[in-house]
Amino acid sequence: xxxxxxxxxxxxxxxxxxxxxxxxxxxxxxxxxxxxxxxxxxxxxxxxxxxxxxxxxxxxxxxxxxxxxxxxxxxxxxxxxxxxxxxxxxxxxxxxxxxxxxxxxxxxxxxxxxxxxxxxxxxxxxxxxxxxxxxxxxxxxxxxxxxxxxxxxxxxxxxxxx
Amino acid sequence: xxxxxxxxxxxxxxxxxxxxxxxxxxxxxxxxxxxxxxxxxxxxxxxxxxxxxxxxxxxxxxxxxxxxxxxxxxxxxxxxxxxxxxxxxxxxxxxxxxxxxxxxxxxxxxxxxxxxxxxxxxxxxxxxxxxxxxxxxxxxxxxxxxxxxxxxxxxxxxxxxxxxxxxxxxxxxxxxxxxxxxxxxxxxxxxxxxxxxxxxxxxxxxxxxxxxxxxxxxxxxxxxxxxxxxxxxxxxxxxxxxxxxxxxxxxxxxxxxxxxxxxxxxxxxxxxxxxxxxxxxxxxxxxxxxxxxxxxxxxxxxxxxxxxxxxxxxxxxxxxxxxxxxxxxxxxxxxxxxxxxxxxxxxxxxxxxxxxxxxxxxxxxxxxxxxxxxxxxxxxxxxxxxxxxxxxxxxxxxxxxxxxxxxxxxxxxxxxxxxxxxxxxxxxxxxxxxxxxxxxxxxxxxxxxxxxxxxxxxxxxxxxxxxxxxxxxxxxxxxxxxxxxxxxxxxxxxxxxxxxxxxxxxxxxxxxxxxxxxxxxxxxxxxxxxxxxxxxxxxxxxxxxxxxxxxxxxxxxxxxxxxxxxxxxxxxxxxxxxxxxx
Numbered sequence: 001x002x003x004x005x006x007x008x009x010x011x012x013x014x015x016x017x018x019x020x021x022x023x024x025x026x027x028x029x030x031x032x033x034x035x036x037x038x039x040x041x042x043x044x045x046x047x048x049x050x051x052x053x054x055x056x057x058x059x060x061x062x063x064x065x066x067x068x069x070x071x072x073x074x075x076x077x078x079x080x081x082x083x084x085x086x087x088x089x090x091x092x093x094x095x096x097x098x099x100x101x102x103x104x105x106x107x108x109x110x111x112x113x114x115x116x117x118x119x120x121x122x123x124x125x126x127x128x129x130x131x132x133x134x135x136x137x138x139x140x141x142x143x144x145x146x147x148x149x150x151x152x153x154x155x156x157x158x159x160x161x162x
Numbered sequence: 163x164x165x166x167x168x169x170x171x172x173x174x175x176x177x178x179x180x181x182x183x184x185x186x187x188x189x190x191x192x193x194x195x196x197x198x199x200x201x202x203x204x205x206x207x208x209x210x211x212x213x214x215x216x217x218x219x220x221x222x223x224x225x226x227x228x229x230x231x232x233x234x235x236x237x238x239x240x241x242x243x244x245x246x247x248x249x250x251x252x253x254x255x256x257x258x259x260x261x262x263x264x265x266x267x268x269x270x271x272x273x274x275x276x277x278x279x280x281x282x283x284x285x286x287x288x289x290x291x292x293x294x295x296x297x298x299x300x301x302x303x304x305x306x307x308x309x310x311x312x313x314x315x316x317x318x319x320x321x322x323x324x325x326x327x328x329x330x331x332x333x334x335x336x337x338x339x340x341x342x343x344x345x346x347x348x349x350x351x352x353x354x355x356x357x358x359x360x361x362x363x364x365x366x367x368x369x370x371x372x373x374x375x376x377x378x379x380x381x382x383x384x385x386x387x388x389x390x391x392x393x394x395x396x397x398x399x400x401x402x403x404x405x406x407x408x409x410x411x412x413x414x415x416x417x418x419x420x421x422x423x424x425x426x427x428x429x430x431x432x433x434x435x436x437x438x439x440x441x442x443x444x445x446x447x448x449x450x451x452x453x454x455x456x457x458x459x460x461x462x463x464x465x466x467x468x469x470x471x472x473x474x475x476x477x478x479x480x481x482x483x484x485x486x487x488x489x490x491x492x493x494x495x496x497x498x499x500x501x502x503x504x505x506x507x508x509x510x511x512x513x514x515x516x517x518x519x520x521x522x523x524x525x526x527x528x529x530x531x532x533x534x535x536x537x538x539x540x541x542x543x544x545x546x547x548x549x550x551x552x553x554x555x556x557x558x559x560x561x562x563x564x565x566x567x568x569x570x571x572x573x574x575x576x577x578x579x580x581x582x583x584x585x586x587x588x589x590x591x592x593x594x595x596x597x598x599x600x601x602x603x604x605x606x607x608x609x610x611x612x613x614x615x616x617x618x619x620x621x622x623x624x625x626x627x628x629x630x631x632x633x634x635x636x637x638x639x640x641x642x643x644x645x646x647x648x649x650x651x652x653x654x655x656x657x658x659x660x661x662x663x664x665x666x667x668x669x670x671x672x673x674x675x676x677x678x679x680x681x682x683x684x685x686x687x688x689x690x691x692x693x694x695x696x697x698x699x700x701x702x703x704x705x706x707x708x709x710x711x712x713x714x715x716x717x718x719x720x721x722x723x724x725x726x727x728x729x730x731x732x733x734x735x736x737x738x739x740x741x742x743x744x
Binding site for chain 2: 065066069074
């Protein structure tokens with residue numbers, strides 16, 4: 001079986017407990033959640049969840065079907081079946097003595113990231129991009145020493161008018 | 163009606179009265195909404211958080227309320243009511259321990275797709291989340307075992323929520339829906355606006371009508387098949403599609419096996435019926451599945467007790483799966499022709515120009531031969547009472563006409579094997595969850611739904627002790643359930659496994675210390691009878707049948723009897739222990 005990564009968008013009623021229903025379903029049926037993000041959608045009263053999961057085609061089919069059984073789930077879309085845009089945001093607090101700052105700023109500029117806070121011996125960097133970009137940037141910042149890291153998980157959409 | 167329960171007072175005039183907009187409490191809204199849903203019987207147990215609801219029920223005779231002795235008894239009774247009637251079963255419990263006592267019953271209903279509306283009280287909205295006295299997050303606890311649930315925070319939502327809950331519970335793939343009502347919501351007053359219009363929910367649109375092209379494919383497959391077989395399950399009973407199934411089977415001439423929950427969905431007397439498949443199924447059904455070249459699953463979910471080892475299940479068959487729940491299709495077994503839809507609707511459509519399976523004559527003869535040669539069998543005895551003989555006696559004396567409910571274990575399998583079901587909703591048993599304690603209280607519900615029918619509850623001595631307190635309900639309300647106990651003084655099915663799979667290492671299965679069941683019955687005011695041989699058994703059963711009210715009949719049966727055939731775990735279903743190996 002071909003195990004691959006899938007990104008699924010789930011349009012749900014904006015009701016208390018819906019996140020628990022969805023994540024609980026993944027947990028008890030043994031489906032993997034690599035990341036899950038939730039926020040408003042284009043329609044009042046509906047939220048959009050974006051779930052990154054791994055599994056074969058059969059697992060993906062079951063995930064979709066089981067999600068549809070939840071009454072607060074309106075629509076399930078397999079984003080990764082089409083060209084899509086994925087974005088993740090990370091805040092990285094990196095150790096930095098004043099002397100090291102220009103060097104770190106170089107990395108930040110290359111990745112089109114931004115410094116959003118400066119402490120006496122640290123910098124807070126904000127980076128937006130797909131998972132690979134953020135992984136790559138983290139690799140470069142690691143040698144300076146990462147004090148704190150917070151990643152949002154992926155949100156995504158299909159390109160074009162779909 | 164032979165019970166002492168007051169008759170329902172509900173009339174059209176009263177209904178009209180309830181429909182008038184009026185400022186009333188949430189509790190009164192609940193009662194009126196239940197009446198608008200056609201509820202005539204509720205099982206429950208009061209407590210602090212539902213006191214307003216019970217206060218509103220004081221002197222209320224528009225539906226019956228049965229006070230059970232444990233919440234587990236209430237929910238199993240509601241479940242039995244639903245299975246035996248096709249209506250939604252309703253039960254009420256208080257917050258915290260009252261609600262958590264329902265969990266086993268909710269899970270039982272969920273696994274077997276029984277429509278229930280479960281009403282729980284909760285602490286006041288201001289106290290939710292504070293670990294208040296008798297607080298439990300019951301919607302959270304039951305999320306994996308309900309079809310849907312509501313925590314009502316605004317009294318004005320109540321009529322809509324109740325209407326939606328009944329709709330969700332009894333449409334599509336049926337199941338339990340929980341409504342949690344905080345105490346201040348049941349006390350709050352608002353203008354009652356009855357909800358009776360059709361429910362429209364964006365996220366809930368079960369597919370009832372199947373795809374036409376898939377039906378054509380099935381017609382084609384039937385015409386081509388040389389060894390076709392139908393596997394029918396609980397979906398036939400739940401959809402009310404038994405007549406359509408009968409037409410389909412007799413028109414196609416395809417042999418049929420019915421699962422544990424499908425028993426009664428097709429008449430057992432018919433030549434094409436080959437019994438139950440799976441772990442304790444017939445030699446014929448299991449071999450037929452394994453040798454079939456077309457397996458048409460109608461409303462069954464390929465449970466592991468049916469399939470045995472999945473890798474080797476129906477290895478030569480093209481598989482067709484008809485189910486209202488798309489998630490069941492392909493979940494356990496890869497399917498060649500998936501058909502999503504309501505079983506009754508699908509069969510109605512299939513029955514238009516349904517082909518006779520013309521190439522299957524040899525196969526029909528082969529299957530009929532197996533059925534003739536290898537029926538269920540046991541060695542009868544005149545020294546000890548055989549449980550199979552007792553079930554056969556019950557069947558013979560009732561002409562298979564009773565509603566039979568069972569608990570879980572050996573007696574359940576013997577009942578499934580030796581009682582002959584000829585009509586749907588006559589067989590009430592916990593299949594998916596295998597819930598001990600289910601048998602007896604579910605019979606109370608089944609009897610409430612069918613006051614004129616004979617209801618027999620067959621139990622083991624183990625399961626009977628899990629909900630025996632409900633004898634009180636039978637006694638005070640004169641509910642005429644005939645409660646059979648097949649007493650082998652042991653946890654029989656566990657003993658069977660320990661004997662066959664755990665090398666005779668009998669660990670903690672001896673039920674010594676069980677009560678004298680006759681005295682137990684009498685202590686509650688119910689007639690109790692005991693039989694230890696055939697003569698006594700016949701006399702006791704006759705006496706029970708001649709007694710108008712509830713009766714407990716204890717049959718002291720052979721301690722060493724096992725259920726055969728048996729497919730042990732990890733085997734394919736044609737690898738059966740037949741029980742006659744010396």
